[in-house]
């Protein structure tokens with residue numbers, strides 16, 4: 001078999017690349033390891049910037065159909081906690097959209113096929129030769145391609161093979177471990193989108209209201225000397241989640257500020273998109289936006305060089321935000337942040353709605369200084 005574009009992975013990044021290539025009339029094929037509609041560990045926060053990327057990919061009309069199939073809830077309230085102490089609760093100006101990931105990914109895969117793309121699902125690759133531009137499948141069949149798009153997630157097979165075969169190739173650093181369960185309302189109930197600090201060092205835990213379920217999770221940075229499973233279990237017990245035995249703890253890798261230094265191999269016409277390229281926002285762990293956007297960039301590019309030019313914007317943004325992640329999680333900064341949040345409930349709303357929903361921390365410093373100044377004035381007056 002031969003194809004012009006071979007995409008490995010039918011997650012949002014692979015499907016976004018495939019749908020964009022179909023729009024350009026290119027011949028492309030996706031290979032997916034699992035049957036379509038696979039389970040996917042993801043809290044499903046779908047920000048306004050992700051929604052814009054989806055509109056660009058599908059067109060507004062099809063995007064509405066997509067929400068019709070995968071929307072779970074739209075939450076108005078954002079609540080921040082310091083351990084189990086409620087710091088602030090605010091209504092966000094736009095509801096926070098939560099989607100069902102397996103349904104979302106399935107919709108994109110189906111749409112890709114409707115546009116003329118081919119998917120070989122439940123199909124595993126056993127080897128890749130970058131020199132011959134050929135992959136070998138488990139059944140021994142070979143597929144020859146001109147361009148390869150690696151959309152195979154945080155633990156990318158294509159990346160591991162590139163590390164072995166391509167001289168000078170620099171992989172991303174290790175990803176973080178994120179743990180998550182979805183519990184029934186009768187076992188634990190909470191409203192809104194809740195973020196918990198001081199549960200796990202330098203990251204956060206969460207509890208999101210998702211219709212008849214609550215999604216609970218946390219992320220653990222690499223190199224930290226504790227068991228994510230134990231900390232997660234303690235967190236669930238502190239919250240008072242009942243019947244814990246019903247819910248096996250699940251974990252998955254998530255890139256976190258460790259983007260691949262150069263997410264393409266121009267000499268071999270390989271592009272890395274989404275998690276495979278380490279393209280995830282490193283303060284929040286939001287990856288769907290980068291997956292969709294990098295997939296669109298790959299599909300829009302004539303070659304890997306052009307992709308590198310286009311994806312530079314995401315790459316820079318992630319590197320900058322990785323710096324913010326370190327700054328924001330310094331103990332002094334956290335203490336300062338808790339005070340500001342308590343004094344200014346509007347700060348959190350404004351910060352979340354503009355810097356997380358709309359963009360990635362583009363005006364963080366300005367907003368921070370503005371609220372700091374307002375606080376000073378308020379204090380001076382009183």
Ligand SMILES: Cc1cc2nc3c(=O)[nH]c(=O)nc-3n(C[C@H](O)[C@H](O)[C@H](O)COP(=O)(O)OP(=O)(O)OC[C@H]3O[C@@H](n4cnc5c(N)ncnc54)[C@H](O)[C@@H]3O)c2cc1C
Pocket residue numbers: 008009010011012013014031032033034038040041042043044045046123124125151152153154156157178179180217252253254273274275276280285286287288289291
């Ligand atoms: C616990 C958790 C919670 C999260 N919550 C959010 C959130 O609320 N909002 C948000 O924006 N992001 C969230 N993320 C991040 C988000 O899920 C990812 O960034 C996103 O899924 C990346 O999409 P992708 O297409 O690059 O990779 P994936 O979605 O991982 O897709 C990769 C695909 O490749 C396939 N594959 C892998 N290896 C092979 C192979 N060898 N051959 C063929 N196919 C292969 C996989 O089966 C999979 O279908 C979360 C992540 C985790 C772990």
